[in-house]
Amino acid sequence: MAPVVDRLAAEYQGTVEFRIINVETDAEGARLASSFGVQYVPSFVLFGSDGARQDLLIGEMSEEQLRIALDAFK
Amino acid sequence: MKRTHMLALAAGAVVLVVAAVALSSGAPAPGLIDNSELSRLQSEGARIVDVRTAAEFVGAHIEGAENVPVSDLAAVAADWDRTAAVVVYCAVGDRSDSAAGILQSMGFERVYDLGGGIVQWDGALAGGADSAPAAGAPEVATSGLPVFYEFYTDS
Numbered sequence: 001m002a003p004v005v006d007r008l009a010a011e012y013q014g015t016v017e018f019r020i021i022n023v024e025t026d027a028e029g030a031r032l033a034s035s036f037g038v039q040y041v042p043s044f045v046l047f048g049s050d051g052a053r054q055d056l057l058i059g060e061m062s063e064e065q066l067r068i069a070l071d072a073f074k
Numbered sequence: 075m076k077r078t079h080m081l082a083l084a085a086g087a088v089v090l091v092v093a094a095v096a097l098s099s100g101a102p103a104p105g106l107i108d109n110s111e112l113s114r115l116q117s118e119g120a121r122i123v124d125v126r127t128a129a130e131f132v133g134a135h136i137e138g139a140e141n142v143p144v145s146d147l148a149a150v151a152a153d154w155d156r157t158a159a160v161v162v163y164c165a166v167g168d169r170s171d172s173a174a175g176i177l178q179s180m181g182f183e184r185v186y187d188l189g190g191g192i193v194q195w196d197g198a199l200a201g202g203a204d205s206a207p208a209a210g211a212p213e214v215a216t217s218g219l220p221v222f223y224e225f226y227t228d229s
Contacts, residue, residue, distance in 0.1 A: 002226075008222075012222075014219075015219065015220075016219055016220045016221070016222050017216070017217060017219045017220070017221045017222065018222050018224070019221060019222070019223045019224075020223075020224045020226070021223065021224065021225050021226070022226060022227060022228065023127075023130075023225050023226070023227055024127055024227045024228065029225070032223075033133070033223075033225045034132075034133055036213070036223070038133065038225050039130070039133040039134040039192075040126075040130060040133070040166075040192065040193060041126075041127075041130055041165065041225050041226050041227050042224060042225060042226040043224075043225045044222065044223065044224050044225075045222075045223040045225070046220065046221070046222055046223070047213065047214050047216065047220060047221040047222075047223075048220055049216055049218055049219055049220050050216070051213060051214045051216045051221075052213065053213050053214075054220075058193055059165065059166050059193060060166065070222065
């Protein structure tokens with residue numbers, strides 16, 4: 001997923017903050033994932049600008065699927 | 075009849091006998107299985123192996139499963155009974171497909187792969203029961219922008 005997410009992070013720079021976490025190497029990130037209820041990887045969790053959770057996407061996603069989720073913030 | 079034809083017939087007969095034995099015992103044929111077939115194999119005492127990472131396993135796993143990441147599988151499974159039923163699963167079915175291939179190449183006779191992985195499992199789960207977030211209240215600090223988290227592993 002890295003190339004897709006990297007591309008989207010560049011495209012949405014300034015409008016959406018991307019936080020990309022490897023749960024194998026980042027213990028704090030793994031705890032955060034658990035606190036969000038994330039049980040599978042890859043998973044994508046989207047929060048609005050007020051910090052409220054908007055969406056949880058589980059599994060491999062196409063660029064188009066991620067773009068639709070991100071565009072919901074516009 | 076030519077010798078090659080005889081061999082082909084013999085091989086076909088062996089396949090039929092194996093299939094008949096599997097059907098008569100109520101066990102599904104080795105390969106991809108669904109939730110109901112996994113439930114049946116569970117009740118028969120099959121070894122259920124979660125081949126995801128330890129972090130994923132801790133989050134939630136199928137009740138009764140043991141965790142052997144696919145990268146460790148060949149070494150760990152070296153001592154297992156190769157005639158016993160082994161079910162592998164992962165998140166969505168990619169890693170378990172690799173795991174099933176590893177076990178088959180090691181000579182395991184009854185390897186089952188839960189198609190679709192734990193994402194589509196509708197049975198009991200263990201672990202992660204207290205990990206659900208509280209509903210309603212804001213959950214993360216932001217800089218005023220929407221936040222997009224990706225949680226991933228390299229394996």
